[in-house]
Each structure stands twice: as structure tokens, then as C-alpha cells.
Amino acid sequence: MYNPAHFAEQDPQALQRLLTAHPLGLLITHGPDGLDADHLPFAFDPAAEGGQGLLSAHVARANPVWQRCASGSPVLVVFRGEQGYISPNWYPSKQETHRQVPTWNYESVHVHGMLRVRDDERFVRGLVARLTRQHEAGEPRPWKMGDAPADYIDTMLKAIVGIEVVVTRMEGKRKLSQNKEARDRDGAAQGAARVGNTGLAQVMREAGSAPGR
Template sequence: MYLPAHFEENRPEELHRLIREHPLGILVTGHDSLLDANHLPFELELSGEKPLLRAHVARNNPVWREADGEEVLVIFRGEHAYVSPSWYPSKHEAHRQVPTWNYQVVHVRGRLKVMDEERFVRGVVGRLTRTHEAGEDKPWKMSDSTPEFISGMLANIVGIEVEIGEIIGKSKLSQNKEDRDRLGAAAELEIRGSHELAGAMLKSRDAQD
């Protein structure tokens, strides 16, 4: 990933936040000289000796056989949006601005390990369910279904674990612009509903002050 110094995000808490708030990662693997990408919801585990990503895939998905023990890349992307040069006050004075795209991403590299045990898979599914059902009026839980049904579903998926070897973040939030232009772009994004991105732009500005 091309990473100019002014866009580099190296705060662990911010990298972890983005993964947790945008858990649908892109698992990139290589097999037979070809690249493959699978879109999977991951959980981030930081309580052990080494940080981990955990997920599950369909048993019919060949990725768990092809990538077991291999180095992989997992990409997480936060909110993103087009930024018009018209949102920069300086544009209307000198007309020396161009369109761009603001975004936040995290790239995780590590070695994939297959975890084809019912207990592991049940734990991953249970934790993901509790996390993402938490906002529901009546959260769904596995015990809502019969044990036989759940066991049959779990038998059709395989757990995977990625031991994180490298984590790199990029927050392209107009840090290379004048302060008034950053504020102008953030204000316009807020109006257009990109609240998270606008907030991140303001936080990055405050962090530099």
C-alpha cells in the first residue's frame, strides 16, 4: 500500500477501533499463481500472547484448504467518500485544487491457520452473534434454534485464525490541506451524511494541533 507519511495511521487503538467497527474484512490469498478474495466478518482478539483475527468460512469454500499455513492479507475499510475541490475555500481564490477521495483502511498481514474444531467454530459464531445482535430489541441467540439445527449448521463451516504479524493503517483525511480547507471538506461531508468520516477528519486535525 502506498503510504505517504502524512496519511500514516500508527496508533494501535485507532487501528483496532476501525477493525472492530468495520469487521467485514477482505481476506486476500494466493493459490496456483492466482489471487483470490473472500469477504468475511472477523473478530479481533487481543487478550492472548499474540493478536489474532478469527472468522469462519463455508466448508465448501476451498480457501481453508488452499491457504492453511500460508501468509495472507486482510483488508478492513472504514467510511469513505468523494471530496469535491469546491468544498475548499482556497479553491475559490486560486483555483488550484482537484477532486480526491478520503478514506480509512487497515491492512493486516499474517499466517492463516485452519481451526476445524466444533468448539472453536461455536465460540466464534457465538461471539460474533452477541456482538452484532447487541443492538436488536430481541437479540437472536443460538439457543433460539434446536441443538440439532445449530450442530448441523456448524458442521458446514470451518474456523480460521490469522496470527497478526504486521498491521498498517492509512487515514487519508485531508492532512495535506490547509486548515480551512480541511474544515470546509469536513463540514460538507457532515451535511451529506458521512458523519464518521467527517469526525475522523476533525480528530486528525485536533491530534496535529
């Protein structure tokens, strides 16, 4: 992706935090019929595969991706964080010079890696348990697989196939008005907050206060 230096995020821990906080990834594959994409929630293990990291997910058995793309196929997984429209009216300097235009701010992580198909019940059961614990953690009474009848869970698990992406490279971009002067960055963050995009406003303020900004 096009990634100017002032937007590039090179801190591995920052990239890991972003994809962990926004785990719905877009798995992009290239098979015999060309390009395809699947939206999947991933679990991430940063210490796996020699420290490069490992993404894990599951797909419906009826989804042809796990048969169309063999283990070892190169894939790309795209994660997106906060995002939103930025109006030029939010920049104080616009009122003086009128030399501002609309833009879109966003955070993204591109994970390059190799696909690995895991069509075994033990792996899938463990992955589903892990994803469930992760996403049910905030519930007053977290759901667990043991809450459902065992035969029902067995049937559901047979209907899915596990996949892994062995990470080879990560590329991050956080386009958050870092190329603007401080008063315009602050004005844009205030504007985002006014229209209800508080998540984007927060990360814009954090980026503006980071060392070197």
C-alpha cells in the same frame, strides 16, 4: 500500500478500534490458482499470540479457501473504515486560486499474518457464539443460538470451517485531508456532511484536531 507520513496511522490502539468498528475484512490469499479474496466478518483478540493479536472468522465448508491455502500460509486482511469523495468546490481556497482537484478520503488497516485452519466443532461453536453476542448486542432482544432448535444449529455448524489469522504486522492509513490547511479541512468536512456522509465528516474533524495537526 503507498502511505505518506501525514496519512500513516501508527497508533496500535487506533488501528484496533478501526477494525473492531468495521469488522468486515477482505481476506486476500494466494494459492495454487493465484490470488483470491473473501469478504468475512472477523472477531479480533488484541492480547492473543503474545500480544500481536489474532483474527478469527469462519467460511462455508464449500468455500475452497480453507483447503487451497494450508495452515501457515501468509495472508493479508484489509479493513476499511469511513470513506467518500471530496469535491474541490468544498475548499475555500479553491474559490481564490482554483488550485484544487478532486480526491477520495478513506481509512484502512492492512493486517498481515499467517493463516490457521480450525476445522473443529468446538472452536466453530464458540466463535459463532462470540460473533453473535458482539453483533446482537444492540438488539432489544438479542438472538442467541439457543433460540433455534439444537439439531438445526448442529447442521449449520457442520457447514462451516473456522479460520484464524495470526497477526504479524498491521499498517494503517487515514487519508482525511491532513495535508490541507485548516480552513480547507473544515470546508471538506462540512461538504461531506452536507451530502450525508456524516461518518467521514466526523473522522475528518477528529483528525484535524489531533495533536500535531
